[in-house]
Amino acid sequence: MIETVPDEVWQLLQDWLPDNDDPDRPVMTLATVDGSGTPDARSVLLSEYDRAGLYLHTDAASRKVAQLDAHADVALVLRWPEALRQLVVRGVAEPADRLETDRAYAARSPYLRQLAWVNTPAVAQLPPDERRAAWADFAAIHPVLDPPATWVGFLVRPTSLTFWTGDPDSVSHRREHRLTASGWTRTELPG
Ligand SMILES: Cc1cc2nc3c(=O)[nH]c(=O)nc-3n(C[C@H](O)[C@H](O)[C@H](O)COP(=O)(O)O)c2cc1C
Structure with missing residues (x-):
């Protein structure tokens, strides 16, 4: 059976994250490890999400894709909105299907659609004025x-989701949902 998040997590995700058709996309820190176990991290956009997990998109030739091929376990950190909320997701990345990947491309801004074509190692070597000329051409x-x-796209299937909330008048707090052998558990934790 393909695991999806339980109802209460799905509700929280919908409460916390913008709708998939909102052009204002959250930025996530995507943490990976390479083939020798060395950690790495970078920012990526949350393209969309559903009950199966969170989707991101990138260049197949990028370092992160080589790392995901070697080691599919990842962590994501989202601060959305920035103040007083943090969502930490740990999970396993798998290739997203073609339909989803094409839809995510169509939803990107014209600038980001072109970036997916022009953001190459060869263009990166050029001086700034030649990079701008290559872009305009x-x-x-x-x-x-x-x-x-x-x-390419990846679906991160969560194995845990931790919803952190700050409170200027009280303690911060975490609600952690974790997938175990017997199903999803929920734990209340200090912030
Ligand atoms: C705010 C922000 C959003 C970004 N979104 C993406 C993204 O959605 N996909 C992507 O491949 N790179 C994105 N990047 C660039 C990555 O952070 C990174 O530099 C690039 O993907 C190369 O990473 P890698 O060498 O670890 O594979 C973004 C950078 C910033 C600052």
């Missing part, structure tokens, strides 16, 4: 864009 030749073959 690409836009002039390609007014409409489909996703490049390097555009």
Whole structure:
């Protein structure tokens, strides 16, 4: 059976995160480990979420994808809205399906759609004025864009979700939902 989050977690995710069609996307810290166990982290956008988990998108040639291929366990940290809330997700990343990946590309801004094509090691080597020229040349030749073959998505299936709330008049607090062999558990923790 494919695990999905329980009702109360799904409700919390919907209360905490913007709708998938909201153009204002949360930024997440995505932590991975490489093949030798060395940790790494970077910012990525939360593209969308559903009861199966959280989706992110990136370049197939990127370091993070090599790390995910070697080691699918990840952690995500979201601060949304910035003040007084933190969501920490631990889980396992798997390739997202093509339909979802194409939908996420279509939902990105024109700038980010072009970035997925032009953000290459070769362009990165150029001085700034030549990078801008390469960007403008690409836009002039390609007014409409489909996703490049390097555009890939990952679904992070949660094994735990920790909802942290701050309170200026009281203690901070965490509610941790964890997937165990016998199902989902919920624990109240100090912040
Ligand atoms: C606010 C912000 C959002 C970002 N969103 C993404 C994203 O959704 N996908 C992506 O591949 N890179 C995104 N980046 C760039 C990554 O942080 C990172 O530099 C790049 O993906 C290369 O990472 P890697 O070498 O660890 O694979 C974002 C950067 C910032 C600052």
